[in-house]
Amino acid sequence: MLSAANLPRQSVVTSNVPAGDGKVSLASVFSDRPVESFAAGSPIFWEGDKARHVFEVVEGVLRIFKILGDGRRAITGFLYPGDLVGVSMRDVYLYNAEAVTAVKVRRFSSQAFQEAINQSPELRPQLFAKLCDEMASAQDQMVLLSRKNAEERICSFLVMLSRRMSSDNNLSMNIEIPMSRLDMADYLGLTIETVSRTVTSLIGRGIIGQSGRHDMTIKKVDTLLRLAGDADADEVESSPRKHTRPAVWPT
Amino acid sequence: MLSAANLPRQSVVTSNVPAGDGKVSLASVFSDRPVESFAAGSPIFWEGDKARHVFEVVEGVLRIFKILGDGRRAITGFLYPGDLVGVSMRDVYLYNAEAVTAVKVRRFSSQAFQEAINQSPELRPQLFAKLCDEMASAQDQMVLLSRKNAEERICSFLVMLSRRMSSDNNLSMNIEIPMSRLDMADYLGLTIETVSRTVTSLIGRGIIGQSGRHDMTIKKVDTLLRLAGDADADEVESSPRKHTRPAVWPT
DNA sequence: CGTTAACTTGAATTTTGTCAATGCCTGTGG
DNA sequence: CCACAGGCATTGACAAAATTCAAGTTAACG
Numbered sequence: 001m002l003s004a005a006n007l008p009r010q011s012v013v014t015s016n017v018p019a020g021d022g023k024v025s026l027a028s029v030f031s032d033r034p035v036e037s038f039a040a041g042s043p044i045f046w047e048g049d050k051a052r053h054v055f056e057v058v059e060g061v062l063r064i065f066k067i068l069g070d071g072r073r074a075i076t077g078f079l080y081p082g083d084l085v086g087v088s089m090r091d092v093y094l095y096n097a098e099a100v101t102a103v104k105v106r107r108f109s110s111q112a113f114q115e116a117i118n119q120s121p122e123l124r125p126q127l128f129a130k131l132c133d134e135m136a137s138a139q140d141q142m143v144l145l146s147r148k149n150a151e152e153r154i155c156s157f158l159v160m161l162s163r164r165m166s167s168d169n170n171l172s173m174n175i176e177i178p179m180s181r182l183d184m185a186d187y188l189g190l191t192i193e194t195v196s197r198t199v200t201s202l203i204g205r206g207i208i209g210q211s212g213r214h215d216m217t218i219k220k221v222d223t224l225l226r227l228a229g230d231a232d233a234d235e236v237e238s239s240p241r242k243h244t245r246p247a248v249w250p251t
Numbered sequence: 252m253l254s255a256a257n258l259p260r261q262s263v264v265t266s267n268v269p270a271g272d273g274k275v276s277l278a279s280v281f282s283d284r285p286v287e288s289f290a291a292g293s294p295i296f297w298e299g300d301k302a303r304h305v306f307e308v309v310e311g312v313l314r315i316f317k318i319l320g321d322g323r324r325a326i327t328g329f330l331y332p333g334d335l336v337g338v339s340m341r342d343v344y345l346y347n348a349e350a351v352t353a354v355k356v357r358r359f360s361s362q363a364f365q366e367a368i369n370q371s372p373e374l375r376p377q378l379f380a381k382l383c384d385e386m387a388s389a390q391d392q393m394v395l396l397s398r399k400n401a402e403e404r405i406c407s408f409l410v411m412l413s414r415r416m417s418s419d420n421n422l423s424m425n426i427e428i429p430m431s432r433l434d435m436a437d438y439l440g441l442t443i444e445t446v447s448r449t450v451t452s453l454i455g456r457g458i459i460g461q462s463g464r465h466d467m468t469i470k471k472v473d474t475l476l477r478l479a480g481d482a483d484a485d486e487v488e489s490s491p492r493k494h495t496r497p498a499v500w501p502t
Numbered sequence: 503c504g505t506t507a508a509c510t511t512g513a514a515t516t517t518t519g520t521c522a523a524t525g526c527c528t529g530t531g532g
Numbered sequence: 533c534c535a536c537a538g539g540c541a542t543t544g545a546c547a548a549a550a551t552t553c554a555a556g557t558t559a560a561c562g
Contacts, residue, residue, distance in 0.1 A: 044468055065396050069482045074394040089380045125374070129278045131382045136345055138389040139327045143317050145323040145396035146440035150518070181541060189397035191519055196542050213527070213541070231320045401550070432509065442551055447510050464509070464559075 024122045025094070027082065027196040029113065030106040037104050038062075044085070044097040054113045057081050060103030061178045064095045065186065069195065075187040076141075078179065080164060084130065086110070102181050145189045152229035153188040154198045157235045158208065159228045162218060175208075175216045202227075218220070262422075275373045277381070278333060280364065281307040281357040288355050295336070295348040295356065302339045305364045307388045308332050310352030312429045315346045316437065326438040327392075331415060331428065335381070337361070352429050394438045394481070403480035404439040409459065410479050412470060426459075426467045453478075 034243055035058055038044060044055060044062060057079050062083065065075040076095060079085055084099055088110060089161045108116075117123050144156055158175055165172030177184075181192045188195070207224055209217040225231060286309055289295060295306060295313060308330050315336065327346060333478055336348055338347040339361060368374050395407055409426055416423030428435075432443045439446065453459045458475055460468040469475055476482065 031467065066390065068394070068398060068480055074400045076390045076393045078291070083341060089383045089385075090377070095390065118372070118375070121369070124369075125340075128382075131379075131386065132338075132340045134380065135386060138393065139317065139346065140384065142327045142389065142392055142396060143319070143325040145393060146437070147323045186397070192541075193520080193543085194518060197518095200542070205404040229319055443509075444511085444552080445550060448550095451510070 017177045026084065026119060026123060026126045029055065029116050030108055031121065033106040033108060037102065038099040040101050040103075041204055042099050042101055044099065044103075045093050045095050047093055047095050050095045051086060051091055053107045053108055054084060054086045054088070054110055055105045057083045057085065057095075058104040058106055061100040062097055062103050063100050063179065063183060063187075064097050066095050069179070071247060072097075073186045074189075075183060078183075078187065087113070087127070087131075087189055100183060110157075140230075148229050150188075150194050150198050151227055153190065154195065154202065154226040155182075155224050157188060158216070158218070159224060171218065171221060173218045175218065177214045177216065177231055181213075197239065256323050265455065275371060277335065277374060277377045278307065280367050280374065281359055284357040286355045286357055288353065289350040289354050291354075293350050294349065298344055298347050300344050302337060302342055302344045302361055304358045305335060305337045305339070305361055306348075306356045306358055306449075308334045309357055311395065312351040313348055313354050314434060314438075315348045315501050316432065324437045325440070326434060327389075329434075329438070336379070336450055338364070338382075339369040351434060386404050387389060391481075399480050401439075401445050401449050402452070402478055404441065405435075405446065406478040407474050407480060408439060409467070409469070410475060422469065422472060424469045424472075425433065426469065428465045428467065432464075444495055 033056075038060075045051075045053075047066065059081055062079045062085070063075050064077050064079065065073050067073050076148050078100065079097075086093060088094075117127055144153055148156065159171065161175050161177060162171045162173075165175065179187075184190075185192045185195045190198075199208075199210075201240040202224075203210055207218075207220045207227070209219050211217065284307075294300075296304075298317065299429070310332055313330045314326050315328050315330065316324050318324050330348075330352065336342060368378055391459075395404055399407065410422065411416075411423045412426050413424075414420045414430060416426065417426045430438075432446050433442075436443045450459075450461075453475075454461055458469075458471045458478070460470050462468065
């Protein structure tokens, strides 16, 4: 880590909070913008590019990552429809963004976005909340990278993907894995071989099942959750009530 | 990682941006609050506590961390004077906060803090900027945990501490390490033994020097920076101009 | 100045990474 | 629609890095 306090200002904002019907929502800021398409693998922007725009993911998945001097890649997040990328207080992007799958995005000028946020007492707390969500998520990822072993990382990742499948954060039994093993490895701080071996092992033990490389099913939810590692020892086997309806700031 | 998009909302805000003299600054929000003291090792709050207050660190250092079910600890950050902790959109804290050294803090009710932020067009962007800084910092830490080896982690950490010593982000040749080896280990995703061995090795090679366990000196800045790992391959051996004055694109 | 916790050092073990070979989807073009 | 190529994934054997366990050593604090 090269710096902490005086870092340049920029951030991704991720979240899937859907537009509040007729109300003013973050997503609605983008709603009249044209949709742009990117092919799988193509860059949206690079680290160091002038940060002219904020993007809203409309369809598909993208990855944000950094590259170390000698080429090692660390993926710091995957963004799904509804997520925002490039929200920034800085004049350059601090990471790379690429399409994992075919992706559709809407683009908004950074400056106009800022103004829209600043002038709307409804939008501001939403954006703030997204930032806080993203921060909490980043902290969980730090815990994973800092203290979990390969199996726990893979299980945690599968649980996360499973949660993404359903609109609330319940677990879906069917997991779609849009990214490659290399993407998984670079996100989880492992190698493709370790990812592969661990997944094979989980399948072998009947904890998950496979139907193609990018589609899996959860066979033993409890076991998977336990192996994910962050169980509070008791709350292991409960699963349905997990709604976390976030409080919204007083305006 | 148990969730990503729909996580509870809460965040630490770290930064050392000093109060802008006579102007309205984030720190000034706290300025008329009484100072509270905590002894080294004592908790400020626990994960799950009702999040009633936001704290400003006045003096000393504190750590924020999470504990996995089986007791493994992951420190997600160290907070220094000027940093805020507990800024939240949630009704409970999402992590533990403890004093590393003797600590003095000022406390502000979460609700009042929110109102102050919301009503001040001057404070809002400051808080937003701090959140973005913190996010950037978290991403750097993810890169470190994901892809750096023990030596690179230690060197990165020392560089970070060195930057903290000076008010701008230049490197100070004298590094004060307020935390224990265990804290370092739990922050860097290593064991105390590995931390110890690596530090010994750096000393042995004359890259850093030691004057007590908590005070070191940088002997070979260039080498230390190179070993920290995130060198851009060219910008390795230059050192004085390290202001990270980012190239600004032609407008 | 002694006690104790923190740190260091060493040896053995485990986990993960590396290198190399093979197997299997998937999407392209016939 | 099928065949095939090339990329992606799996598997295995070995190597390296970090952890674990077990003593020692040092330094902080009463």
